[in-house]
Amino acid sequence: MKSFSELLKIFREEEGIKKVDLAKEAGIDTGHLSRMENGQTKNPNKRTVLALASALRLHGDKTAKLLQSAGYEVDFESDEAQRELNISRMLKSPINKDPNIHHPTVKLVFNILDDKSLNLKTKIDIMKSIKDYADYLWKKAKKESDNG
Numbered sequence: 001m002k003s004f005s006e007l008l009k010i011f012r013e014e015e016g017i018k019k020v021d022l023a024k025e026a027g028i029d030t031g032h033l034s035r036m037e038n039g040q041t042k043n044p045n046k047r048t049v050l051a052l053a054s055a056l057r058l059h060g061d062k063t064a065k066l067l068q069s070a071g072y073e074v075d076f077e078s079d080e081a082q083r084e085l086n087i088s089r090m091l092k093s094p095i096n097k098d099p100n101i102h103h104p105t106v107k108l109v110f111n112i113l114d115d116k117s118l119n120l121k122t123k124i125d126i127m128k129s130i131k132d133y134a135d136y137l138w139k140k141a142k143k144e145s146d147n148g
Contacts, residue, residue: 005039011056011066012037025055027121045072051121087110100104 003011012022019037024029028048035041050071053063064074112118112126 002065002067002069003039004042004071005037005045005065007069008052009037011058011062015056016054022052022055025120026051027119028052046070046072047121051124055120 012019017025019033020030023033026033026048028051033052034040035052036044049067049072050063053066056062057067067074076109109127109130112123118126
């Protein structure tokens, strides 16, 4: 099995992406990416690996190999990795921007997705915050309706 640094470099070169572009897209420092590719960073953070996999547009087996090479168990049936990867893929996928959708939250999401100044990691963090807040509001409304 190849090391994390070897796989990262192979996948980056297969995609024809420069280090600086990959680092920007994944939301990490270029120097940190270089250290990972050179084997100086042995076990990167799981979110960093997922951000790299998403920025490289890796699917299934390649993502699993990259995670495993970084020392993580991969069980896509129950693993948070799949959820985060799905979120990051959703952020990269084209979305049908129906002009009839006027809900402010939907408009906010579209604005976040379209914002070229935000990297993928920042977009994922913002989307998770929106989801957490929506979950909170849903639970609060449900509790109020159950009591009222």
